[in-house]
Amino acid sequence: MTAFRTLEDAPLAGKRVLVRVDLNVPMEAGKVTDATRIERVLPTIRAIAEKGGKVILLAHFGRPKGRDAANSLKPVAVALAHALGQPVTFVGDCIGEDVAKAVAAARDGDVLLLENTRFHAGDEKNDEAFVRDLAANGDVFVNDAFSAAHRAHASTEGLAHALPAYAGLSMQAELDALSAGLDNPARPVMAIVGGAKVSTKLDLLGNLVRKVEVLVIGGGMANTFLAARGVDVGKSLCEHDLVATAREIEEKAKAAGCEIVLPVDALVAREFKAHAAHRAVAVGEVASDEMILDAGPRSTAEVVRRLDAVKTLVWNGPFGAFELAPFDTATVTVAKAVAERVKAGQLVAIAGGGDTVSAMNHAGVGDDLTYVSTAGGAFLEWMEGKPLPGVEALRKA
Ligand code: AMP
Numbered sequence: 001m002t003a004f005r006t007l008e009d010a011p012l013a014g015k016r017v018l019v020r021v022d023l024n025v026p027m028e029a030g031k032v033t034d035a036t037r038i039e040r041v042l043p044t045i046r047a048i049a050e051k052g053g054k055v056i057l058l059a060h061f062g063r064p065k066g067r068d069a070a071n072s073l074k075p076v077a078v079a080l081a082h083a084l085g086q087p088v089t090f091v092g093d094c095i096g097e098d099v100a101k102a103v104a105a106a107r108d109g110d111v112l113l114l115e116n117t118r119f120h121a122g123d124e125k126n127d128e129a130f131v132r133d134l135a136a137n138g139d140v141f142v143n144d145a146f147s148a149a150h151r152a153h154a155s156t157e158g159l160a161h162a163l164p165a166y167a168g169l170s171m172q173a174e175l176d177a178l179s180a181g182l183d184n185p186a187r188p189v190m191a192i193v194g195g196a197k198v199s200t201k202l203d204l205l206g207n208l209v210r211k212v213e214v215l216v217i218g219g220g221m222a223n224t225f226l227a228a229r230g231v232d233v234g235k236s237l238c239e240h241d242l243v244a245t246a247r248e249i250e251e252k253a254k255a256a257g258c259e260i261v262l263p264v265d266a267l268v269a270r271e272f273k274a275h276a277a278h279r280a281v282a283v284g285e286v287a288s289d290e291m292i293l294d295a296g297p298r299s300t301a302e303v304v305r306r307l308d309a310v311k312t313l314v315w316n317g318p319f320g321a322f323e324l325a326p327f328d329t330a331t332v333t334v335a336k337a338v339a340e341r342v343k344a345g346q347l348v349a350i351a352g353g354g355d356t357v358s359a360m361n362h363a364g365v366g367d368d369l370t371y372v373s374t375a376g377g378a379f380l381e382w383m384e385g386k387p388l389p390g391v392e393a394l395r396k397a
Pocket of ligand 1: 194196197218219221237292294316317318319320321323354355
């Protein structure tokens, strides 16, 4: 049984259902250029409409300071109607008389999209009066925006306390995937943490060493750990001021019984550019004018070998500068090996946060892992072990 209230528990027929969705889609010249986020909210909209609820969508768009036509959700209503195959009524505000009238005029199963919640400062402030104004137009609240759940805003958290609140289908899928990743995983669990810098991932590493059996560290941040072990990393990206912190993380890992795996070899180059002249060397043999730009073949093979010994993988951050060939090799090789094991049913693999989604897509495995989270900041905060206010408000008593 899931720990959260879901659509299955929700009274929907004849109800005014306020649904928080993520429609923060990329847009150019008033046209939506990538409809992935729109696609993701369709099942929840359809499920509520089929059960006879009035679907009243709430979303933020961009970072407006007050009302601002450039951040209107109006063009998104057009794209949404197209994807849904059903009219979507756009209302030029998210609170007030106009919304009340439009909702009263709607029939059960109709879909409305209200204007950008962030046109009101009360949204990000989680202002009580603004929450009341939003809640006035609904009987039930459904949150389907995991990506905004790390923020305690009026439209994500405040409303969940003002109305009976439930997780939408994409929120539920995300929560189920995350639970299978770290909260309640099949063991042993491996985490891969790569990317540029240790400094952005201290909380994440601190949480993971307590939760996983094996922690593979890759990317630029591995250089700081190598330096902490006394390895000369030449001109590589390295936060020398954090070597003591890296040592502390190693100590914590040892105390928690978590094995840290660092690269034993690397692809090095003198220039940070695609197709730069490069060579594979043991990590102790990096010349003073060389940079580590990817994990080497021995390190990559070692990670792939270890995949067979674990049942669950949680992955954030690439092994190298994957935007620049051939320094994408380790990331792509490991991603493909992961996808094969997921397909064979021997591994549960959850990836997400920042550049990880584009790294997985670059490797051609975006649809082949158990779950790839596009949630960014919310995914990282979950990896850090922090409670997400928008999610906590949906927890069963
Ligand atoms: P993050 O957003 O922290 O996950 O970092 C992702 C970025 O780290 C990507 O843009 C990579 O190019 C970069 N990166 C990964 N490994 C290295 C490396 N060894 N040197 C420089 N940049 C790297």
